[in-house]
Amino acid sequence: MFELFKVVEFFPKMLETFVYTIWVVIGSVFISFALAVPIAVIRIKKIPLISQFCEVWLSFIRSMPGILELFLAYFVLPGMLDKVGIDTSDWSGTTFVLIAMVFHYAPFISEILRPAYLSVDIGQHEAAASIGLTGFQTFVKIIAPQTLPVALPLLCNAAIDTVKDTSLLFTIGVIDLMGKADLIIADSYGMSKMEAYLTVAIYYWILTVGVIAIFRQWEKYFKKYKLSTGIKLKS
Amino acid sequence: MGEPFVKIRDIHKSFGKTQVLKGVDLDVEKGDVVTLMGPSGTGKTTLLRCINLLERPEQGSITIGDETIECGKLTKKAMVSFRRNTTMVFQNYNLFKNKTVLENVMEGLVSVQKKSKEEAREIAMEELVKVNMEDKINAYPSEISGGQQQRAGIARALALKPKVILLDEPTSALDPELVGGVLDIIKDIAKTGITMIIVTHEMRFARKISTKVVFMDGGYIVETGAPDELFENPKEERTKKFLEKIMH
Ligand SMILES: Nc1ncnc2c1ncn2[C@@H]1O[C@H](COP(=O)(O)OP(=O)(O)OP(=O)(O)O)[C@@H](O)[C@H]1O
Ligand SMILES: [Mg+2]
Numbered sequence: 001m002f003e004l005f006k007v008v009e010f011f012p013k014m015l016e017t018f019v020y021t022i023w024v025v026i027g028s029v030f031i032s033f034a035l036a037v038p039i040a041v042i043r044i045k046k047i048p049l050i051s052q053f054c055e056v057w058l059s060f061i062r063s064m065p066g067i068l069e070l071f072l073a074y075f076v077l078p079g080m081l082d083k084v085g086i087d088t089s090d091w092s093g094t095t096f097v098l099i100a101m102v103f104h105y106a107p108f109i110s111e112i113l114r115p116a117y118l119s120v121d122i123g124q125h126e127a128a129a130s131i132g133l134t135g136f137q138t139f140v141k142i143i144a145p146q147t148l149p150v151a152l153p154l155l156c157n158a159a160i161d162t163v164k165d166t167s168l169l170f171t172i173g174v175i176d177l178m179g180k181a182d183l184i185i186a187d188s189y190g191m192s193k194m195e196a197y198l199t200v201a202i203y204y205w206i207l208t209v210g211v212i213a214i215f216r217q218w219e220k221y222f223k224k225y226k227l228s229t230g231i232k233l234k235s
Numbered sequence: 236m237g238e239p240f241v242k243i244r245d246i247h248k249s250f251g252k253t254q255v256l257k258g259v260d261l262d263v264e265k266g267d268v269v270t271l272m273g274p275s276g277t278g279k280t281t282l283l284r285c286i287n288l289l290e291r292p293e294q295g296s297i298t299i300g301d302e303t304i305e306c307g308k309l310t311k312k313a314m315v316s317f318r319r320n321t322t323m324v325f326q327n328y329n330l331f332k333n334k335t336v337l338e339n340v341m342e343g344l345v346s347v348q349k350k351s352k353e354e355a356r357e358i359a360m361e362e363l364v365k366v367n368m369e370d371k372i373n374a375y376p377s378e379i380s381g382g383q384q385q386r387a388g389i390a391r392a393l394a395l396k397p398k399v400i401l402l403d404e405p406t407s408a409l410d411p412e413l414v415g416g417v418l419d420i421i422k423d424i425a426k427t428g429i430t431m432i433i434v435t436h437e438m439r440f441a442r443k444i445s446t447k448v449v450f451m452d453g454g455y456i457v458e459t460g461a462p463d464e465l466f467e468n469p470k471e472e473r474t475k476k477f478l479e480k481i482m483h
Contacts, residue, residue, distance in 0.1 A: 126289050127329035131343035131395060132319040135311075141346065145333040225333045226377040 006195035010184055011202075017180040018203050021166050024094065024176075025207070028101035028162050033155075035102060036109035043114055058107040066104065066165050073100035074172040093174035101162065109158055116151035117143065149222035156215035163207050177203055238298070240265040240430060241286075241399060246295035246306065248281055255281045256292065257454035263399070263432065263447070268425045270441040270462070271434045273451035274477060279434045280326075282451070283401045286432070288318045300398050319347065322392035324402040328384040330376040336363065336387045337372040343395045362390040366420050382413030386420060393424065400424075402433040438481060442466055450474045 042051050061069070074096045078088040120143050128138035170179030181196040188196075241263035248256040255278045263269050271279045284290040285306075286297060291314070292306040299320040304313060322343075330339050337359055344355035363369050366386040376384055385405055392400050405421065406414045418440050425431055425444045435441050441448065441462065448465045450458045450473075458471045469475045 121329075123325065123327060123329035124331065127323075127325065127331065129289060129315075129318065130287055130321075130323035130325075131391065132315065132322075132347040133343070134315055137346050141342065142331050142333065225375055227332055 002194050003192075004195075006192050007199050007202075010192075010196055010199040013184060014177060014180050014199055014203060017175055017177055018207075020175075021163075021177055021203075022207065024097060024101075024166055024169070025159070025162050025211075027098055028105060029159050031098065031102045032105035032109050032158075032162075035106035036113055039107055039110035040113040040117060043110060044117060054107060054110070058111055061104045061107055064104070066100075067168050067171060069104050070097070070100045070168055070172060073097075073103065093169070093172060096172065097166075097169055097174055101165065104165075105158060105162060109155065112151050112154040112158060113147065116147045116154075119150050120146045145222075146225070146227060149219065149225065149227055152215055152219050152222070156212060159211045159215070160208055163204065163211060167204075239263060240267075240300060242296075242298040242303075243286070244296045244298075246282070246285055246292045246297070248278070248285055248290055248292045255454055256285065259295070259451075259454075259456055261449065261456060261459075263430060265430055266428045267430055267446045268444050269432045269447045269449060270445040271432060271449050271451060272436070272438075272441065272477075273457075277451045278454050279451055280403050283323065283403050283432065283434060286399070287321050287323045287401055288314050289323070319395075320397060321399045321401055322395050322397040324385070324388050324392045324400065324405050326404045327408050328376070328381065328388045330384050330387055330391070332376050335373050335375055336368060336379070336383075339376075339387055340391045340394045343391070348395065359390070359394055362394045363387070365393070365423070366390045367416075380413065381409050382416055385409065385417050389417075389420060389424070393429075399430045399432060402431065402435075404434050404436065406435070406437065436481070438466075450477065452477070 039054050043054050045051070074093075077096070077099065078091075081088050124142055124146065125138060128142045133141070166176050167178045169176035170182065173179075175183070177200045181200045184196045185191075185193050239262035241261070243259060243261040243263075246256050246259040247254070259278075259282055261269075261282075271282065273279055281290060285292045288309075291309060295306045297304055297306065297317075299317075302317060302320060304317050309317075330336075331342065334342065337356070340359035340362055341352070341355040344350045344358055345352060348355075350358070360369070360372070363372055366389055368383060368386050368390060371379055371383055371387075374383075376387075379387070385408075389402075389405070392402075402421065406417050409417060414437070418437060421433070422440070422444050433441075433445075443462075445462045448460060448462045449456055450465065450469075450471070452473050458465065458469060458474045460469075465474065466478065469478060
């Protein structure tokens with residue numbers, strides 16, 4: 001039997017885990033993005049060897065289920081690091097989670113940034129060069145601000161995927177929302193499955209709606225450039 | 236007479252197997268307004284882009300004022316630095332889409348010439364007044380007409396006070412009714428004594444403003460002369476043919 005008051009009861013119990021999940025998402029998105037920028041640059045410039053390495057890396061992660069990457073990071077990586085003298089025994093579960101996430105999303109996001117960068121007209125690069133800007137100034141002041149608005153919708157999707165990937169964490173013993181739900185269910189001798197999972201669903205929904213709202217805000221900021229030359233949508 | 240202000244020697248440029256410039260020599264005096272003309276595909280744009288180093292010639296040298304580069308051996312740094320002798324006005328304007336008209340003109344002053352924002356704004360405003368754009372300074376490029384974009388593009392190129400300003404068919408992408416306004420502005424600028432190299436198919440205009448006309452064909456400069464001389468009495472057969480074709 002479904003009892004609504006249990007959802008109300010479970011809600012605050014999961015709050016701490018919810019906040020933890022937010023931090024994992026933020027950490028993963030930021031580190032992945034920070035790495036995705038140089039990876040995209042390496043791939044666009046086709047820098048020998050590293051760019052080929054990045055292509056293989058990208059193709060590898062595209063084929064891998066998230067849970068496999070998580071297991072590799074948690075169960076296989078420590079052994080490999082041990083061989084080169086790095087002791088991982090006091091690393092937290094969260095560390096491995098971030099490693100797995102970044103391993104997946106850094107090349108993935110680079111593949112969002114690369115076409116967005118290439119969509120900026122060559123004339124923009126040339127105009128910047130023609131007034132004497134350096135390559136770096138051109139990138140920061142002219143190209144990146146025109147790349148971001150193109151990339152934002154797909155970056156938003158990547159962030160939402162990250163949110164959902166956090167539901168795998170309990171498989172390596174990190175208490176995420178799913179894990180917390182299972183603990184609560186166990187506490188009630190399996191009686192409140194529906195309420196517990198509903199609470200989890202609500203939290204994921206809040207998180208996703210929050211992510212979308214943040215990206216919408218950001219997209220709105222770039223609207224002033226009126227970069228799009230396609231059909232005008234009603235606002 | 237001493238050395239010319241701009242001295243271009245033996246410029247070669249190929250794209251893959253196609254040789255576009257096959258050894259171009261050109262002298263430009265300070266304050267000259269030079270018109271480059273010639274049939275489509277002869278390398279006029281390529282020559283301007285070589286002077287601005289948007290293209291890198293395989294061979295040849297360029298002198299502007301007291302700076303000379305050997306094009307064969309150029310570091311990236313030397314390229315960026317030499318490029319600052321010139322600015323370019325593009326056929327399709329190429330205003331920075333993420334910047335307002337005013338910011339477009341200020342960008343080089345702030346980032347390249349390291350002027351303060353206030354000073355840059357003052358200089359930019361002066362140039363924008365010259366091109367009649369003072370009431371559009373806060374518009375983004377997508378919000379203004381082609382003619383207005385090109386006038387802003389001219390202001391952006393002028394604001395940096397380059398030794399030479401290069402204009403590549405500045406009016407050929409414009410609607411016919413907008414051409415006159417932009418040409419008038421270029422005419423005014425030509426009178427200020429700035430050194431200018433312009434590619435244009437507006438022959439009457441070219442004849443009026445130029446101090447020197449250069450006819451290019453097939454990757455070479457075929458003939459150079461004062462405008463009246465070159466238009467009335469071209470020496471070379473190819474120049475004659477070209478002029479006959481476009482005057483009719
Ligand atoms: N980036 C490039 N890659 C390959 N070929 C090029 C490139 N740029 C120019 N060309 C070729 O070089 C030749 C000269 O081109 P350019 O644009 O300089 O001619 P142009 O004299 O300016 O002609 P138009 O009057 O049509 O503008 C053309 O045959 C063109 O196809
Ligand atoms: Mg051309």
